[in-house]
Amino acid sequence: MYKYAVIVAGGMGTRMGSALPKQFLPVHQKPILWYTLNSFVKSFRDIRIILVLPSEYLDAGRSVAEEFHSGHLLEIIQGGHTRFHSVQAGLSLVHEESVVFIHDAVRCFLQPSLIHHCYEEARVHGSAIPCVEPQDSIRILEGDGSRSVKRTGVRLVQTPQTFLSRIILPAYQQDFRDEFTDDASVAEASGNRIHLVEGDPGNIKVTTPVDLSLAAELLTPPHTS
Amino acid sequence: MYKYAVIVAGGMGTRMGSALPKQFLPVHQKPILWYTLNSFVKSFRDIRIILVLPSEYLDAGRSVAEEFHSGHLLEIIQGGHTRFHSVQAGLSLVHEESVVFIHDAVRCFLQPSLIHHCYEEARVHGSAIPCVEPQDSIRILEGDGSRSVKRTGVRLVQTPQTFLSRIILPAYQQDFRDEFTDDASVAEASGNRIHLVEGDPGNIKVTTPVDLSLAAELLTPPHTS
Numbered sequence A, B: 001m002y003k004y005a006v007i008v009a010g011g012m013g014t015r016m017g018s019a020l021p022k023q024f025l026p027v028h029q030k031p032i033l034w035y036t037l038n039s040f041v042k043s044f045r046d047i048r049i050i051l052v053l054p055s056e057y058l059d060a061g062r063s064v065a066e067e068f069h070s071g072h073l074l075e076i077i078q079g080g081h082t083r084f085h086s087v088q089a090g091l092s093l094v095h096e097e098s099v100v101f102i103h104d105a106v107r108c109f110l111q112p113s114l115i116h117h118c119y120e121e122a123r124v125h126g127s128a129i130p131c132v133e134p135q136d137s138i139r140i141l142e143g144d145g146s147r148s149v150k151r152t153g154v155r156l157v158q159t160p161q162t163f164l165s166r167i168i169l170p171a172y173q174q175d176f177r178d179e180f181t182d183d184a185s186v187a188e189a190s191g192n193r194i195h196l197v198e199g200d201p202g203n204i205k206v207t208t209p210v211d212l213s214l215a216a217e218l219l220t221p222p223h224t225s
Helices: A032-043 A055-065 A083-091 A112-125 A165-171 A183-189 A209-218 B032-043 B055-065 B083-091 B112-125 B165-171 B183-189 B209-218
Strands: A002-008 A047-053 A073-078 A098-104 A127-132 A137-142 A145-149 A154-157 A161-164 A196-198 B002-008 B048-053 B073-078 B098-104 B127-132 B137-142 B145-149 B154-157 B161-164 B196-198
Touching: A002 A032, A002 A083, A032 A047, A032 A055, A032 A098, A032 A112, A047 A055, A047 A083, A055 A073, A073 A083, A083 A098, A083 A183, A098 A112, A098 A165, A112 A127, A112 A161, A112 A196, A127 A183, A137 B183, A145 B183, A161 A165, A161 A183, A165 A183, A183 B137, A183 B145, A209 B209, B002 B032, B002 B083, B032 B048, B032 B055, B032 B098, B032 B112, B048 B055, B048 B083, B055 B073, B073 B083, B083 B098, B083 B183, B098 B112, B098 B165, B112 B127, B112 B161, B112 B196, B127 B183, B161 B165, B161 B183, B165 B183
Parallel strands: A002 A047, A002 A098, A047 A073, A127 A196, B002 B048, B002 B098, B048 B073, B127 B196
Antiparallel strands: A098 A161, A127 A154, A127 A161, A137 A145, A137 B154, A154 B137, B098 B161, B127 B154, B127 B161, B137 B145
């Protein structure tokens, strides 16, 4: 079956205190985005990658993409105002009956084993949403207070959120709603039941300088060509 | 006002695939626990530390504690079967009207600035519970399915959970209940309103080998004596 990875790199995140969007911050002379793309390139020989970027970073994205000249089809498209609209733009390039991975560009620690697991589960169940149990206690804000909930009943949702194209393409034809927090919630809103799978505690978003230190420690420097 | 830090190191956590409990795993020749203790020792000249350990690690704890001979009062006591019972044991050594910090031994990235912030807020509000907004989408498990909740309405609860002694000592006189997930929920169950404060995204628990790599990267090796 065809495989598409829609890599969403819309955010201009400023929490790093850096002018560059997080996905372009360098680790061992390669941007975070390079490592994310590399995980997908390594996962399947025939995967097609659709990279969604803010307009002002299309050129930067092209120069990262140029390093992957191993026959993988890699397309770049401009994102929208929200993550929903960016994913919608990316999905407009999916033309085959396929398994579609939708992934945050800043989750650069993604392992090919999790990609394969999501692929297998989505083929059987229509979707595969990786998630992990939180390490911390959880509170839900309510009014001007909050209440405790048991963490064993809570899941932190990761990406790649993985779907059969015949489920996710129609789902993204809906109008945007504020409660669409991720792709799973979009799929549910169009009447699909989603399937949770065990994620990887290491598959975090790089969002703070602490995470960037971790990236420097964990990501293997690529061979220079 | 007096200050007590109850450091709870009851867990025998096996997720590391290691025989040693996580708080004794070494980073730059010092156990994780050393860094946690050091954060409190640095935070206030007059802080008293109560270290709660499983019975088979009391000796190991003593040898870590011996390195802090700077006039800080540090006591060690055996923990109980659950975190609740371990905290209860630790609180039995608090004899002064004070501000009490209750902290997970494996949160070794704790900054003295967060300790100070919790102290000030607890003095005013009776409690200070540090928490952060999750980076991931959140699902609540329900029946054999799950539902999405907006992450802006969710908080991940950290430690040090900080209280005036006159609030937390009576709260821990209650009988244990299964829904006591942390100290804040214990305080609430005895009729107190708790006060949330902004935590630190870097103040994570060391629970996986990935976290241990991070520790090696971020923790400063101590000067050898």
